[in-house]
Amino acid sequence: MASTLKTIFISSIATIAAFGAVVYSSCNRDKCKSIVCANGGVCNDGSCTCPSGYEGTNCEKVSRDKFLGNWHVLEKGSITLAAQYPISIEPTTNLTDVVIKNFYNYFKTPIKATIIGGDSIVIPNQQYEGKVLFGIGHIYSNVTYGQYGAIEMRYEIIDTATQRVNDFGYNEAVDHSDPSQWNK
The missing domain is CATH 2.40.128 (Lipocalin)
Known part of the structure; x- marks a missing residue:
């Protein structure tokens, strides 16, 4: 009986640890995974950093065009x-x-x-x-x-x-x- 309780206890701890790992990793997902930056832009923490000459959410606009x-x-x-x-x-x-x-x-x-x-x-x-x-x-x-x-x-x-x-x-x-x- 003691070994059965020990097995149940260890299984419970393992299940809680696995659940915690899944929840933790889902909260710290890659913010750039679904971001596509155009024209050589680079995603940093969910936002595109555009190279000189480009702007817009995804670096899709040529900056000078508005002039x-x-x-x-x-x-x-x-x-x-x-x-x-x-x-x-x-x-x-x-x-x-x-x-x-x-x-x-x-x-x-x-x-x-x-x-x-x-x-x-x-x-x-x-x-x-x-x-x-x-x-x-x-x-x-x-x-x-x-x-x-x-x-x-x-x-x-x-x-x-x-x-x-x-x-x-x-x-x-x-x-x-x-x-x-x-x-x-």
Whole structure:
């Protein structure tokens, strides 16, 4: 009788241990098991970490796509009157780069820019047609134009002949200029 109770007791302990192991392992399941990250993204703790140039829940979107298209510019520089004109932002062969056509309503040469962090556009320091330019902008949503329908662009144009600076919110604290507004 004692050996039967001992066998039942050991069997009960083994059953409880097996049940506990199953419950424990089901609570600590792999959060990335059912996640598929596109375009070289990597799953970390149930979320995709996207490579540069991609975004979205599963890295399925190209970050620069929201910047592409035709935009309407409204701006007033620190030394120029208010102006309105069209520009276009177009892709290049590099996934994070774009060109801006008709920038400043002056440049015939497309201006090079780079998309960083998914929502920012950077115009690196470059010189064309007697002017030096650089700037940074941020794309956002607004009521009138919807999701990704506006860019607030801050930049400067420096005339190489006269050294006069036309500022569009880049050094706002110094010259009280306003950023350029680009709308879809």
